[in-house]
Structures are given as C-alpha cells and as structure tokens.
Amino acid sequence: MTRIDDTFRRLREDGRKAFVAYIMAGDPDAETSLAVMRGMPEAGVDVIELGLPFTDPMADGPTIQRAGQRALAGGQTLTRTLDMVRAFREDDATTPIVLMGYYNPIYSRGVARFLEEATEAGIDGLIVVDLPPEEDDELCIPAQAAGLNFIRLATPTTDDRRLPKVLTNASGFVYYVSITGITGAAEAQAADVAPDVARIKAQTDLPVAVGFGIKTAAAAEAIAGVADGVVVGSAIVERIGRGDPPADVLAFVRELAEGSHRT
Amino acid sequence: MPEDLLNSFMTGPDEHGRFGDFGGRFVSETLMPLILDLEAEYERAKSDPDFWAEMEDLWTHYVGRPSPLYFAPRLTERLGGAKVYLKRDELNHTGAHKINNVLGQILLARRMGKTRIIAETGAGQHGVATATVCARFGLDCVVYMGAHDVERQQPNVFRMRLLGAKVVPVTSGRGTLKDAMNDALRDWVTNVRDTFYCIGTVAGPHPYPAMVRDFQSIIGKEAKEQMQAQEGRLPDTIVAAIGGGSNAMGLFYPFLDDKEVRIIGVEAGGKGVNDKMEHCASLTGGRPGVLHGNRTYLLQDDDGQILEGFSISAGLDYPGIGPEHAWLHDIGRAEYVSITDSEALEAFKLCCETEGIIPALEPCHALAHVMKIAPELPSDHLICMNMCGRGDKDIFTVAKALGVEIDPAA
Numbered sequence: 001m002t003r004i005d006d007t008f009r010r011l012r013e014d015g016r017k018a019f020v021a022y023i024m025a026g027d028p029d030a031e032t033s034l035a036v037m038r039g040m041p042e043a044g045v046d047v048i049e050l051g052l053p054f055t056d057p058m059a060d061g062p063t064i065q066r067a068g069q070r071a072l073a074g075g076q077t078l079t080r081t082l083d084m085v086r087a088f089r090e091d092d093a094t095t096p097i098v099l100m101g102y103y104n105p106i107y108s109r110g111v112a113r114f115l116e117e118a119t120e121a122g123i124d125g126l127i128v129v130d131l132p133p134e135e136d137d138e139l140c141i142p143a144q145a146a147g148l149n150f151i152r153l154a155t156p157t158t159d160d161r162r163l164p165k166v167l168t169n170a171s172g173f174v175y176y177v178s179i180t181g182i183t184g185a186a187e188a189q190a191a192d193v194a195p196d197v198a199r200i201k202a203q204t205d206l207p208v209a210v211g212f213g214i215k216t217a218a219a220a221e222a223i224a225g226v227a228d229g230v231v232v233g234s235a236i237v238e239r240i241g242r243g244d245p246p247a248d249v250l251a252f253v254r255e256l257a258e259g260s261h262r263t
Numbered sequence: 264m265p266e267d268l269l270n271s272f273m274t275g276p277d278e279h280g281r282f283g284d285f286g287g288r289f290v291s292e293t294l295m296p297l298i299l300d301l302e303a304e305y306e307r308a309k310s311d312p313d314f315w316a317e318m319e320d321l322w323t324h325y326v327g328r329p330s331p332l333y334f335a336p337r338l339t340e341r342l343g344g345a346k347v348y349l350k351r352d353e354l355n356h357t358g359a360h361k362i363n364n365v366l367g368q369i370l371l372a373r374r375m376g377k378t379r380i381i382a383e384t385g386a387g388q389h390g391v392a393t394a395t396v397c398a399r400f401g402l403d404c405v406v407y408m409g410a411h412d413v414e415r416q417q418p419n420v421f422r423m424r425l426l427g428a429k430v431v432p433v434t435s436g437r438g439t440l441k442d443a444m445n446d447a448l449r450d451w452v453t454n455v456r457d458t459f460y461c462i463g464t465v466a467g468p469h470p471y472p473a474m475v476r477d478f479q480s481i482i483g484k485e486a487k488e489q490m491q492a493q494e495g496r497l498p499d500t501i502v503a504a505i506g507g508g509s510n511a512m513g514l515f516y517p518f519l520d521d522k523e524v525r526i527i528g529v530e531a532g533g534k535g536v537n538d539k540m541e542h543c544a545s546l547t548g549g550r551p552g553v554l555h556g557n558r559t560y561l562l563q564d565d566d567g568q569i570l571e572g573f574s575i576s577a578g579l580d581y582p583g584i585g586p587e588h589a590w591l592h593d594i595g596r597a598e599y600v601s602i603t604d605s606e607a608l609e610a611f612k613l614c615c616e617t618e619g620i621i622p623a624l625e626p627c628h629a630l631a632h633v634m635k636i637a638p639e640l641p642s643d644h645l646i647c648m649n650m651c652g653r654g655d656k657d658i659f660t661v662a663k664a665l666g667v668e669i670d671p672a673a
Contacts, residue, residue, distance in 0.1 A: 055569045056441065056554060058448045059291045065435055077566045103289060103553045108567025130289045130553065134279065155293040157455055162296055180293055181453040 003096035003124045004149050004172040007046055008207045008228065018173075018229030019044055019220070019260035020209055021253055022100065024051035024067035025084055026076025027240055033071075034084050035246040036253075041095045043250045044257025047209075049127070049231065052081055052101030059129045061184035063234040066241060078105050078114075082121040089122035098151060098172070100127040103139065111139055115146040125149035125172045133165045140169050149173075154200055156180050163203055173207040173229065174200055181212065184234030188213035190222035197227045217259030224263040232256050272519035272596055275587065280469020280557075283593060285586035288468040290556045293452045302470040304375050309477070314370060321366050325399070326356045328363075328481065332489035332647070337617040345640035347633060348498065349650040350486045350514065353623065359652035360482060360510040361392035361463060367478035369396045372459035379403040379454065382461045383447040385412055385440035385506065386578030386625065387419025388652055389463030394428035404428040407447045410438035412577045419656050437571040440506075440581045444555055464507025465585030468556030472585050479513025486647055487517050498647040500525040500636070504629040505599070506543065506579035508588045510651035515597060525598070528588060529632045531579035532601035533572070543572030544601040545584040546592050554582075559589040575604040575664060576624035578652070606631040608664055611654065623652030624660065 011018050021040055027033050040048055053071040057064060085097055099118065106114045106128065118126075126143055133140075133152070140150040149172030157180060158166055167174070176197060178188035188210065197208050210223050211231030220230045235256070239249050275282040288298060308314040322328040331351045339347045352360040365382075372380060380402050384390030390406040397404035406423055410432040413420050423430050436442035451460045465472045465479070483501075490498050501518055503511035505528045518524045533542035542548055545560040552561040554569055562570040562582035574580045591597040602610075610630035614622045622630065629648050637646060654661070662669045 054567075055436070056445050058445050058555070059293075059452060061449075062435075072568060079566075104561075104563070104569070105567035107553055107558075108563065108565075129291050130556070132288060132290060132292050132295045134288050134295065153292045155291075157293050157296045159296065166292065177293065180455050182449050185453065 002147065002149050002172065003094060004047060004098070007096050008173060011046060017224040017227070017260055017263050018046040018207065018209060019257040020047040020049055020211070020229055020231040021045045021236060021256070022049040022051060022231065022233030023240065024053060024064065024071050024237060025081040026053060026071035026074055027067040027237070028070045029074045030076065030080060030084060032246060034087055036240065036249050037084065037088050038091070039246060039250040040253060041092060043254040044261060045095070045253060047096045047098060049098045049100045049233065050081065050085065052078065052099055052105060054102040054105060057102060059182055061182040061234060063184045063238050063241065067237045070241070078109055082117055085121040085123055096124040097122060098125040098127055099123050101129070103128050103130050106139065111142055115143060115148065119146055119148060123148065125151050127151045127153065127175060129153070133168060136169050144169065144171060151175055153177050156196065160199065163200065167204045170204070170206060173209050174204060175231065176200060176208050176210045176227070177212045178210050179213050183212055186213050187215065187219065188223060190226050193223060194226040217255040220256050220259035221262050224260045230260040273516065275590065276469060276473050282587045282590035285559050285589040286469055286472055286557050288556060289553045289558065290468045291452060293455060297455055298468050300375070304371060305470050305474050308371055308374060317370060318367060322363070322481065326362055326366070327354060329485040329489070330354050332486055332493065334493070335618050338613070341613065341617050342634060342637040344642065345500070345637040345644035345646045346642065347637055348490065348645065348647045350482060350647060352482055352510065352649060352651045353653035357388070357392045357395050358655065359388040359392065359623065360479060360513060361389040362395065363481055363513065364463070364475045364478040364509060365389070365392040365396045365461060367474070368459070368461045369400060369402070372402070372461070373400065375459065377457060377459035379405070379458045380461050381405045381407065381447050381450050381458055382463060383407045383440065383443040384463060385409070385443070385580055386576065387412070387416040387423065387656060388578060390428070390430070391419050391422050391426070393461050394423040394426035397428065398426045405450065406430050407433050407443040407450070409440060409443045410434045412439055415660060416577055416656060439571060440577070441569065441571070448555070464509040465512045465587060466507045466555060466557055466559065466583060472557065472587055475509050476512045476516055476587060479509050480516045482510065482513035482649060483515060483517035486514060490645065490647060494645055497521055497524055498645040500527060500644065500646045502527045502529065502629045502633055502646060503649040504529050504579065504625045504651065505584060505588065506531065506581045506625065507583070508585040510649050512585060512587055514649045519596060526596065527632060528597055528599045529628045530599060530601045531572070531574035531576055531628055532603040533574045535603055536601050541573040542601065543574045543579050543581060545582060546588065546599040547601045549582070551589070557586045559583050559586045560592070575607065575660065576628070578623070578625040579628065600632055602628040602631040608661065610634055611661060620650065621654040622650060623654045624657045626651045
C-alpha cells in the first residue's frame with residue numbers, strides 16, 4: 001500500500017473525489033515552488049503531481065514548456081527536485097507525491113539509483129509520459145518492485161482492444177488524458193469524458209482521474225461528477241508563470257479543490 | 264567485431280523495434296496506437312508488389328532515378344590516392360536524397376487514408392521534398408522549421424510556400440531541428456485522426472528508423488550495381504555525412520554484410536568536438552539517452568537535459584542520431600568520425616573547383632573526410648561517397664563564412 005492507494009481508499013470511504021494538482025519543480029525558483037507545494041495539502045490537494053523539468057517536453061503545451069525552461073534556467077536538476085521532496089516530507093508524511101516527467105533524466109541517472117533515491121526522498125508514484133506499456137521493462141516493472149506506483153496514461157486513442165495492455169502493469173490510479181493533444185489545450189467536456197471513464201472502469205478496479213484541459217473550478221466540478229479524480233496542471237502553472245505570489249496561487253488551487261470536492 | 268555472433272547485420276530491428284539496445288518506441292500513449300497501425304500498414308505495403316511498382320514508377324519518372332555513380336577524375340587526381348566516386352543523389356528532383364523516403368511515406372499515408380501531412384525540417388530539404396510530394400498528390404502539408412533555420416534557409420522556405428505548404432517557424436528551444444521535431448510531435452498528438460507524420464530521417468519511434476532506411480536503401484542498391492558495372496567489384500570504402508543519418512543509412516545498409524567494405528559515417532564537428540558542445544557529433548561527443556521516440560546517442564548534460572548542437576550545416580544540426588547508426592557504432596561495423604565547419608568549407612571549394620559540382624554543406628562533411636583519407640590510399644582503392652544534396656540552398660551561408668557579401672535581392 002502506497003500513500004496513493006491509502007488516499008484513494010480514504011476518499012472512496014468518505015464518498016469524495018480526489019483533487020490532483022500539478023506544479024513544475026523549481027518553477028520559477030526552488031524556494032517559490034517549495035512554498036506552493038507546502039501549501040497544497042491545506043488548500044485541499046489530495047495528490048501532488050510534481051513535474052520533473054526536461055528540455056524537450058513533447059507532450060506539453062507552451063505553459064508547461066515555459067515552466068520547465070524557467071526551472072532549468074534557475075538551475076533545477078533531478079537532485080534538487082528530490083531535495084525539494086525531502087524538504088516537503090519534513091512536515092508532511094501523508095500527502096502522496098507523484099513525479100511526472102520524461103524518461104531521459106531518469107535514464108541518465110540510472111534506473112536503479114534513481115529508484116533508490118526517489119523512494120528514500122518520499123516519492124510515491126511515477127508518471128513517465130514517453131514510456132508506453134511496450135517499454136515496461138525499462139522502468140515500470142523495476143519501479144513497482146521498488147514499491148512505487150507506476151501510473152499509466154490512457155487516452156482517447158486507447159481503444160478497448162488496447163486497454164488491457166495499458167492496464168496490465170498499472171497501479172495507483174489510471175490517468176485518463178481527456179483530449180488528443182498537449183497539456184493546457186482544448187477544454188475537456190464532462191459529457192465526452194464520461195463514457196471513456198466508464199469504459200476504463202469496466203476493465204479495472206483502479207480509480208480513474210481525468211486531466212488535460214481542466215481550467216476552472218466549475219470544470220473541475222463537472223469532471224469530478226464523472227470520474228474518481230480531477231487533475232489540473234497548466235491553469236495553476238499559468239498563474240505561477242505570470243508571477244502570482246504563492247498565497248494567490250494557493251487561493252486558486254483552493255477554488256479548484258473545492259470544485260472537485262463539491263460532487 | 265563479434266562476427267561469430269551475427270550471421271547478418273541486416274536483420275534488425277527486432278519485434279520491439281530495437282537495434283541491440285537502441286531504438287524502441289518511447290512515445291506517449293496517444294501516439295502508440297498510431298505507431299502500431301503504421302507498423303502494420305508498412306508491413307503490408309512492404310510485401311505488396313503494387314506498392315513497390317508505384318514507387319519504382321515515381322522514382323524513375325518523377326525523381327529521376329537511378330542517380331548516376333560518377334567517377335570524379337579531377338578530384339581523384341588532386342587528392343593523389345584512391346579513386347573517388349560520387350553517388351549523385353543531389354541530382355534528384357528537389358536536390359537531395361530526402362525525396363526517396365518522402366515518396367514512400369506519402370504513398371503509405373494515402374493507403375492509410377490520411378489527408379494531412381506534417382513534417383519537420385532542418386536545412387529545409389526534407390520540408391521541400393514533403394511539400395513537393397504533397398503538391399503532387401494534392402495533400403495538405405504543414406512543415407515545422409526552427410525559427411533560426413527559417414532565417415538561414417530562406418530560399419527553401421520560399422520553395423515550400425510556393426509548393427503550397429504551410430511553414431510554421433518554431434521558437435521553442437533554440438529554434439533548430441530538434442525543436443521543430445518536438446512541435447511536429449505536438450501537432451501529431453493533437454491531430455491523430457487525419458494526420459500522417461512524415462519523418463525525414465532514420466530516427467523516431469519504431470517503425471520509422473527501419474522504414475526510412477528501407478526507402479533510402481535505393482541509394483546503396485544502385486551504388487552497388489553501378490560500381491559492379493563500372494569497376495567489376497564492390498567499393499573498398501563507402502562514406503556519407505550524418506545528421507540523423509538517413510542518406511548514410513541508405514548507402515550503408517545494402518553493404519552491411521559485405522564485410523570487406525569499410526563503412527565511414529561523418530558527423531558534424533561544428534567548431535570542434537569540445538566540452539562546450541559546439542558540434543553535432545552525437546556518437547563522437549554524446550552518450551546514450553532517450554529522445555523523440557528512440558534510444559540512441561545524444562548530446563546531453565550530466566542531468567540528462569538535451570543540449571543544442573552546433574553546425575554550419577542546418578541539415579546536420581541535430582543532437583541525436585538514428586538508432587541503427589548507434590548500434591553499428593557500438594558493434595564496430597561502421598566507423599564514425601567528425602569534420603569541422605572549416606574543413607567542410609574547404610571541401611565545398613574543392614568540389615566546386617575540381618568537379619563543377621556545387622555541393623550542399625552536408626555532404627561536404629563526407630567529402631572533407633574523403634580528402635583526409637584518399638591521399639593515403641593506393642590508386643586502386645575505390646571510395647564511394649554519397650553526394651546527398653546540392654548546394655544552391657547554401658550559397659548565402661557559404662558566402663557569409665567566406666566573408667563575401669551578396670545581396671539576395673540584387
């Protein structure tokens with residue numbers, strides 16, 4: 001049982017939906033991003049997704065691209081991102097942290113060494129965008145063996161024939177990418193998403209969280225009505241990017257959390 | 264070389280798209296079903312005589328294949344050693360080898376019912392080839408090109424627009440080929456249903472590296488037959504320039520099992536393969552990593568962040584290399600060397616003066632290496648170098664590098 005499993009079980013018992021919020025580690029600098037991260041649980045965030053900066057984020061839109069560039073320009077590295085997690089864990093032993101990013105920085109560190117450092121730092125799960133099930137031997141299987149959840153992305157192009165393959169080594173929760181596109185693009189519609197979530201839930205007991213294209217508390221509420229969780233990234237990162245102080249960013253995060261929890 | 268372990272070097276990739284440890288399918292889930300569809304369609308097309316008949320017809324009547332294998336007498340004389348042959352792929356329609364592959368991919372796109380074609384381009388040669396074939400078949404075409412490359416390759420940008428393509432300048436990163444490929448992938452993930460991504464080199468997720476190699480292999484097949492016809496035997500050494508490595512893979516592949524043939528790939532050394540990474544020599548100066556769908560040698564920092572390459576030649580300005588080259592490098596079947604910008608410029612001048620051929624800056628890197636090795640080799644040694652592109656697009660860059668001012672508007 002990871003913190004992710006515990007959190008979703010507790011939410012289910014309470015009849016609540018999960019609010020998952022994304023920020024980029026080190027954006028715009030280590031101090032600000034740690035301040036936002038530390039305030040997230042109190043603002044209602046159930047699961048923190050922490051972006052690992054990468055020079056070539058091929059699945060991300062301009063908002064997250066720029067966040068990664070800001071972080072890298074500020075000297076963010078994998079080591080500093082893990083340090084940030086350790087610092088967060090000093091006062092929070094329960095909120096799950098999912099590290100989200102691309103494979104090369106992890107591969108470059110060495111998978112075995114990375115897994116050791118990540119678990120020790122207090123990371124609970126991984127989302128690695130460019131590792132489909134076809135490449136499970138690379139990281140998914142070693143990560144599960146190390147006690148981390150490997151959270152799988154399912155998309156509108158993942159048809160019923162392919163879905164079992166995507167679910168095979170999935171754990172923690174399933175992240176349903178609500179649109180074909182990059183992060184922060186078109187607005188997701190609950191009515192479009194509902195049948196896909198149902199389709200996935202028919203084949204797994206894992207909770208299904210929906211992300212990509214959710215920008216407002218109202219949208220979060222609508223999506224929470226048809227899924228087990230709501231993921232918001234770009235809309236939060238946008239506010240960090242335009243220089244909002246952590247307190248203002250967290251006020252927005254709270255609105256989104258309230259929307260997600262209203263259902 | 265572990266010859267006892269391998270009966271053939273031509274069996275790759277395996278069912279996972281791997282050449283040894285290199286290659287693979289490192290893409291987001293949204294793209295994965297498309298890549299599997301593409302692989303299935305390519306497997307069907309490969310064994311369909313009608314597909315190849317249409318390719319042959321277009322290669323012959325539209326592209327102008329076979330391209331000549333030309334003995335370069337004055338170049339040979341000047342270098343004073345090996346006999347130098349040039350495989351004249353710069354004489355193809357659109358002026359480079361790129362169209363060999365584009366034709367194959369566009370025919371596949373048509374078979375798959377795709378109506379919109381996207382491509383990335385560096386020097387603009389692949390973009391021009393894609394725009395050309397799209398015009399020929401009446402398909403929508405969008406070309407992603409780094410803003411920096413749009414700047415330095417204006418003639419090709421204009422050509423693409425004349426051919427009806429939409430050219431999108433990419434400003435993310437440093438605005439070069441790598442960034443153009445990122446944006447092409449972002450477009451593809453957004454428009455999966457009607458769009459076909461026509462990749463210009465032997466990189467990307469499986470099946471692209473194998474598929475592009477197969478389409479480009481016409482270069483090596485022809486060169487082999489032509490050398491047999493002209494010299495009654497195989498060449499001793501074959502040489503090609505490498506950015507992503509498609510012209511080189513096309514020349515090399517049919518020779519991989521001819522173990523007496525020495526194979527040399529030439530990377531762009533920029534200002535020199537140094538710690539400042541002012542070069543694009545992924546094999547000489549990089550290490551294995553994962554980018555753009557495949558594992559291969561990459562220019563990267565200690566933290567796995569991708570570095571921008573540097574080269575006078577926009578077509579070689581890519582921080583990676585095709586995975587099959589990475590494998591051939593590791594097993595030692597091919598040698599990889601690097602050539603600096605200034606050496607390539609010397610080769611450019613020599614080729615113009617001795618053979619009356621204005622070469623693209625990309626093959627000038629291969630030629631510069633020929634200039635290094637030919638004088639040391641005996642006069643019966645046969646070198647075959649791929650002249651993969653012509654230099655019309657580069658005259659402004661070369662003029663600038665040589666300190667000559669020409670006004671494009673004059």
